[in-house]
Amino acid sequence: MLKSLGKIGLLVPAFAVGAAWLVVLRLKDVPVPLLVVYGLLLVGLVVGLLWPGVLGRLATRRRVLAFIGVPVGLGTLGLYLGVVYYVTDLPVLLALAATACLAWAAAAFLRGRRAAGGRSARSTRRAFLAGGAGLVLGVLSGLSVDRVERQRREVLARGEQERQAAVRAPGARRRIVDGAVRVFPIHTGDTVVTYGQFYGGLDGWEGLNGYLRTLVDKAQIAVPVYAYLIDHPRHGLMLVDTGVNGEQAHDHDGYYNHNRMVSRLLTQRDEYRLTPEQDLRVRLARLGYDAKEITTVFLTHVHDDHAGGLRYLPQATVVLDRRDWEHGTVYPYSFDLVKDNLSFPAFDSGAFGAFPDSQDHFGDGSLILLPTPGHSPGHMCVLLRLDAGNVLFMGDTLYTLPHLATDQVRQMTIGGADTTHQIESARRIQHLLASGPATVPLFAHDNTRYQSDLVVSAFAHGTPGKEGLRELRRYMEAVLTSGWRLRPGHTPRFVPPASGTGLGRVELR
Known part of the structure; x- marks a missing residue:
């Protein structure tokens, strides 16, 4: 009983956040048919993670993530980049990606410590690759800050030149x-x-x-x-x-x-x-x-x-x-x-x-x-x-x-x-x-x-x-x-x- 109540407690805020996100996308002129399909996928992901059996006897949380979670994730990223993304978000996105890679590296390293033989070597290689990617993304995040601000200043400078020409x-x-x-x-x-x-x-x-x-x-x-x-x-x-x-x-x-x-x-x-x-x-x-x-x-x-x-x-x-x-x-x-x-x-x-x-x-x-x-x-x-x-x-x-x-x-x-x-x-x-x-x-x-x-x-x-x-x-x-x-x-x-x-x-x- 308590477990079911806990799931319902998670369901309500998840739907609220999803609804708010759909409203933002509509405000940004995303077509209604696309929002309907995307919204159904969101509902399927949330329900499937909380109650996998609702989607069928063979459904598991791993399969829900693979067959619904991946399309939802890619769709969310695509919609964000297409209608919400602004150039000042670039350093933040790179920093988040760097954090994710470093977390993956730490998890792979810990799995390798517990595994034996070939599995340990594979986990260690993954940890080093993910960690290296995380470090590179972190450096790019830092370097992009100045580039982003420079690009915005260039846009405003062009506007100022046009304004001066209009005055003259x-x-x-x-x-x-x-x-x-x-x-x-x-x-x-x-x-x-x-x-x-x-x-x-x-x-x-x-x-x-x-x-x-x-x-x-x-x-x-x-x-x-x-x-x-x-x-x-x-x-x-x-x-x-x-x-x-x-x-x-x-x-x-x-x-x-x-x-x-x-x-x-x-x-x-x-x-x-x-x-x-x-x-x-x-x-x-x-x-x-x-x-x-x-x-x-x-x-x-x-x-x-x-x-x-x-x-x-x-x-x-x-x-x-x-x-x-x-x-x-x-x-x-x-x-x-x-x-x-x-x-x-x-x-x-x-x-x-x-x-x-x-x-x-x-x-x-x-x-x-x-x-x-x-x-x-x-x-x-x-x-x-x-x-x-x-x-x-x-x-x-x-x-x-x-x-x-x-x-x-x-x-x-x-x-x-x-x-x-x-x-x-x-x-x-x-x-x-x-x-x-x-x-x-x-x-x-x-x-x-x-x-x-x-x-x-x-x-x-x-x-x-x-x-x-x-x-x-x-x-x-x-x-x-x-x-x-x-x-x-x-x-x-x-x-x-x-x-x-x-x-x-x-x-x-």
């Missing part, structure tokens, strides 16, 4: 200094997301269930990642969010390996796309600015597609909600250079419209911070006053203009109280926009014409003027009714890729 390319602007407040949208690459994660919040994409669906549902789209530069005559150069950086896009595994293996395993290598021209430092330089001049970053939330550019801004003060820093930070490496420059608003400036709490950051009414929790524990929006009106930087409270119809279009939400908070935040934003006809929303991930055509055009020179803001509001009213419902022709639909593989796109119908 013709067509850069001169900075305009005329006392006006300017806002520039900065497209810092794209992120690849599941369509349901972006638009499926009303179709079951919520909480743990939604997260699991992102692992298995491969209907994916690419959406832009925007940061916003503010050139303020009184308060200097500021950014709302910072987008992603080159390492995240081009050395993804290396970037997330700074924290722990789990971070790398549970992220997708191709989740970010960034051309040299889209690098934050390049975009700033092309507008006539220098990243070193940025004094303040308003971080709507700590997610890495908004915080990656902090690696370029070690001198900046980073303003963010304390709740996000303490409870929402997943990849702290992005913050390593600014973690001593953090500033947490108290939200003690009183009510602001439908918002019961706000923070008048500079004390002159020019920039208001508004808590909008839900997407993350301490998400916040930023309202900036221009001469012609106001702009509201949305962060990820709502992804796109159609998401303002929150009862019809909703992104994936965390679930429970967080979903409630996010919907409440959306309602407050609706009220703010309805009561302020000269206020326009600016989104971080809008993949519709509102962002790509109208916002980019209106803010091409940083000063949209009254007519530019009116045009944005007219378009908003053409998309949404006064009751925050979508008008016909503006409901998002997923269009699969023509080839059946790759990224789909979104149509508004």
